[in-house]
Amino acid sequence: MDDPYQALGLTKSASQDEIKKAYRKIAKTDHPDLNPDPAASERFKAAAAAYDLLKDPEQRARFDAGEIDAQGQERPQQQYYRDFAERGENPYRQYSSAGYGDFSDVFEDLFGARAGRGGGGPGAGMGDDFGGGQQDFGGFRRSGGGQGFDMRGQDVRYDLEVDFMTAAKGGATRITLPDGNSLEVKIPEGAADGQTIRLRGKGGEGYGQGGRGDAYLTLHVGDHPDWRRDGNDVTLTLPISLDEAVLGGKVQVPTLSGAVSMNLPKGASTGQRLRLKGKGIKGGNQYVELKVVMPPQIDAELAAFMEEWRAGHAYDPRKGMGG
Template sequence: MDDPYKALGLTKSASQDEIKKAYRKIAKTDHPDLNPDPAAAERFKAASAAYDLLKDPDQRARFDAGEIDATGQERAQQRYYRDFAERGDNPYRQYSSAGYGDFSDVFDDLFGGRAGGGMGGNTSGGFEGFRRSGAGQGFDMRGQDMRFDLDVDFMTAAKGGSTRIVLPGGDALEVQIPEGAEDGQTIRLRGKGGPGYGKGAAGDAYLTLHVSPHPDWRRDGNDVTTTLPITIDEAVLGGKVEVPTLDGAVSMNLPRGASSGQKLRLKGKGIKGGNQYVELKVVLPPQVDDELAEFMRKWREDHAYDARGRKGG
């Protein structure tokens, strides 16, 4: 992914709200759980990486300024070393005319030729994090940023909570999952990345969340939908029924003459004040006895109707 805006079908002038809407649109059509096409999976993967980069205004500004690339990695800042070498108060300035050119060449010698291209790999600290710690005493450098994937269950993402993880170094950490966390969202853990060098600060750890689907709930932004089975007499007569919500069961008025597929709204019962939609499903009794069958036969004689909407002619 070279252009995150293109991956979302946008241009650099897009607002933060347009970026979020574009990602949601792609997720609805190309998420692997919804679309088995491998090409759709690749589009979703690219869109997720793009959204991860652009949803943070500060990170987006750094990308637009050319400070980081489309993966969030630091770009090589060659002028940084040249400017450093040319400062009048720089004690190393005397060496800038002794065959080195600029200080990127010095870092080439020290770090195996990597100065021109940054740290590489899964990092974003880069050589911009270097600073002189005294003549002949080496350098300080910020530690590498590290990226991980974290599986989160549906309810924890919806309601918020915490989960315990163990970082590669063996440190156990309790991670707070914010209420309404979305699939593909990234959580930043300051100072939990790679250790710094010299006096450099530790890098950050970034956790990309992967929200597991739930057998009983479907999510669209902050709105959720669940299916409620109802009996044939409840469908005909209506009345009060008990409905599960994210925060526990509530009583809901069922209208008379309800049909399968009909949706009822519970305002504010979704995620972070969103709505919950209850999709009705009429379920016949396990066994149709003679009494019910005879009743329906008599009822049909005078009340038959066309449920499939067939037209004559």
């Protein structure tokens, strides 16, 4: 992926909201769980990597300025490491491995392909410089006795679409990793949009005897046609009939934990909000926003009744509105 904007079908002028929408659109059509086509999987992986780079405005600005490449790597430092390697000096003297990906090619440049297997080569005679034990170099470990370098695997990041109810109530979802393996991920109750879940040991493979890195899942909570969320409070749009709006009474209302009975006041209007205390997420409140729905057909009896009623009770709900 040389151009993250192209991977998302965008240009550099795209807004942050357009970037998010473009990624979600690709995820809904090309995610491996939804589309088995290998080409779709490649498009999804490219889009996911592009979104991971561009979703952070500061990181996006650094890419646009040429400070980092499409993989998020520092351009100057990356060349700096290579220059050191070509001169045969030790490039790990003052620098950490964090953020620089797989350095196996650098190891081979410095110490030869056999050094990582304990054989001879350019690095085989360096054991005396390290005291015969294991030495750490900001994430790299040099094993004594000419055993080569060990390095923990690279951490990887993925984006995961989660439906509204799973995020609100908690649950589990199965994902397919780029290597083809499937994994069940537990979604905690009240998971929020943008929240990150850490999966220990599910990242890139280590170098030498280094362990695997971790995987980080950034959650993207989908919208719901009837529910909205504000922190741990939720709002449900509840349709009510014309007679319920006029006469009031008890109605059944869905909640995250099941339906409950609620008293509807007489003369209820669309947009009116009622509260169900403690029925939100993890003890938050649920708000019920009413929506008056007319009958599917206005029959002659209803029309005649309203004509008679209007003759003696007409009112103007738009009175006082500015023109």
